[in-house]
Each structure stands twice: as C-alpha cells, then as structure tokens.
Amino acid sequence: TKSAEQGHANAQCNLGNRYYYGRGIKQDYEKAVYWFRKSAEQDCAQAQCNLGECYANGDGVKQDFEKAVYWYTKSAEQGNAVAQNNLGVCYAKGQGVKQDYEKAVYWYAKSAKQGFDAAQYNLGWCYAKGDGVIQDYEKAVYWYAKSAEQNYADAQNSLGWCYANGKGVKQDYEKAV
Numbered sequence: 001t002k003s004a005e006q007g008h009a010n011a012q013c014n015l016g017n018r019y020y021y022g023r024g025i026k027q028d029y030e031k032a033v034y035w036f037r038k039s040a041e042q043d044c045a046q047a048q049c050n051l052g053e054c055y056a057n058g059d060g061v062k063q064d065f066e067k068a069v070y071w072y073t074k075s076a077e078q079g080n081a082v083a084q085n086n087l088g089v090c091y092a093k094g095q096g097v098k099q100d101y102e103k104a105v106y107w108y109a110k111s112a113k114q115g116f117d118a119a120q121y122n123l124g125w126c127y128a129k130g131d132g133v134i135q136d137y138e139k140a141v142y143w144y145a146k147s148a149e150q151n152y153a154d155a156q157n158s159l160g161w162c163y164a165n166g167k168g169v170k171q172d173y174e175k176a177v
C-alpha cells in the first residue's frame with residue numbers, strides 16, 4: 001500500500017489486483033478501478049488491460065465498451081497479449097467499435113504469436129469461419145492445435161471436430177476422440 005500511495009505504477013497495479021480478487025483484503029471493485037486507473041495513467045500496460053476489463057465487465061464502473069477499447073488499445077500497443085486478444089474480441093463483436101473482422105484478426109494474430117491460448121483459439125476460429133481472412137482449415141487446425149496444447153478446452157473441442165470431419169486434416173476419428 002505504501003509504495004502504491006507513493007506513486008509506483010507496478011505497486012498500484014498490484015494493489016488493484018488485490019482489491020479486484022480480494023487477495024488478503026476485502027474484495028472491492030471500485031478500489032481496484034481506482035488503483036488500476038492510477039497505474040494505467042502512468043502507462044502500465046497490465047493496469048491498462050485490467051482497467052479495460054473492468055469497463056468491459058462493468059466491475060466497479062458502469063459497463064462501457066468504448067472505454068474498454070480505449071484502455072485495451074493503449075495496452076495492446078505496448079504488446080500486452082491479453083489486451084491484444086480482448087481488443088480483437090471487441091472488433092469481432094462490434095463492442096465499443098464498429099465490427100471489423102480484419103482488425104480482430106490483426107489483434108488476435110499479435111497475441112497468438114506471443115503464445116496466448118485464447119487468441120490462438122480465436123484466430124483458429126476466424127480461419128475456420130472465414131471471418132476477416134480467407135477460410136483455411138489447415139491454418140485453423142494449426143492455431144487450434146497450438147491452443148489445445150495449452151489445455152484450452154474450446155480449442156481441444158474444435159480440433160476434435162476438425163479431425164472428425166476431415167477439415168484441414170485427414171479424417172481421423174481416433175484423434176477426434
């Protein structure tokens with residue numbers, strides 16, 4: 001607390017996390033937002049991402065996807081993989097921004113290349129559906145497999161579906177199971 005009160009951005013972000021999750025102190029989303037904002041205004045990418053999530057979920061603040069996109073963008077531009085994925089989700093769903101699958105793919109790819117499992121799954125989904133890219137089941141399988149290897153359940157399910165249906169891979173019911 002002392003370090004956060006002295007203006008240290010990382011300490012402020014950490015204190016925000018403690019309030020957000022109720023770790024060692026009573027859970028308080030509004031106090032979490034207070035500390036995330038203090039840290040985010042000092043360009044702490046993690047705090048910017050966390051603040052974006054608070055706005056997206058309406059935790060401690062009124063839900064506001066435009067503000068979520070603002071903070072996700074600041075964090076994503078600094079290379080935060082979670083923020084990049086979350087920004088991709090906003091573009092894919094048209095939350096706080098005009099729906100744009102190509103921008104969603106752009107942000108998913110940045111995050112996926114850093115190894116973030118949810119982004120790898122989301123990118124695979126875009127290739128499977130042809131959202132923002134030319135439909136390509138082989139690329140979908142590639143990204144699903146990357147995510148599935150990290151035990152991401154949705155990716156495991158989608159990869160199994162690809163094997164069961166011979167989409168991007170040779171049909172193989174054993175691997176599908």
